Amino acid sequence: MREVTVVGAVIQDESKRVLCALRSKEMILANYWEFPGGKVEKGENYPEALTREIQEELGCTVLVEKKITEVTHDYDNMRVHLHTYLCRIRNGNPVAKEHAKIQWVELDQLHQLNWAPADIPTLQIITAP
Numbered sequence: 001m002r003e004v005t006v007v008g009a010v011i012q013d014e015s016k017r018v019l020c021a022l023r024s025k026e027m028i029l030a031n032y033w034e035f036p037g038g039k040v041e042k043g044e045n046y047p048e049a050l051t052r053e054i055q056e057e058l059g060c061t062v063l064v065e066k067k068i069t070e071v072t073h074d075y076d077n078m079r080v081h082l083h084t085y086l087c088r089i090r091n092g093n094p095v096a097k098e099h100a101k102i103q104w105v106e107l108d109q110l111h112q113l114n115w116a117p118a119d120i121p122t123l124q125i126i127t128a129p
């Protein structure tokens, strides 16, 4: 089975809303919501990979604040190792360059979205009372 190591950014604003990204219909796992981010490349550490991916996908810079968790999830034909980090916008305004759309969502509304299955443990952590 193909294995990929992926970083995901839980970007929160001052009121704790989370920036959620909808995968486009050209992507694998189309129409699922996810944390913006992507595959770690050779020679990068995870925060470096995350800042690069966010710049590419959202056109802004983030501060990577702390690790939330890591999850291994087996999809039908691939194993994803997802590492999630709490982040804040450092510079710029996020725009959806690759996603179908992005949206700031209140913590108590997050469960209403159709999330990529690998993201569920992170959601449980960030929405825990």
Ligand SMILES: Nc1nc2c([nH]c(=O)n2[C@H]2C[C@H](O)[C@@H](COP(=O)(O)OP(=O)(O)OP(=O)(O)O)O2)c(=O)[nH]1
Binding pocket: 004, 006, 007, 008, 027, 028, 029, 033, 034, 035, 036, 037, 038, 039, 080, 082, 116, 117, 118, 119
């Ligand atoms: N970025 C991101 N990917 C996630 C999350 N949850 C999850 O299962 N994934 C999966 C979807 C993808 O298979 C993989 C991330 O790959 P990616 O977004 O960099 O690239 P991709 O496979 O869509 O496209 P490609 O560039 O390889 O063609 O991890 C998440 O929260 N964020």
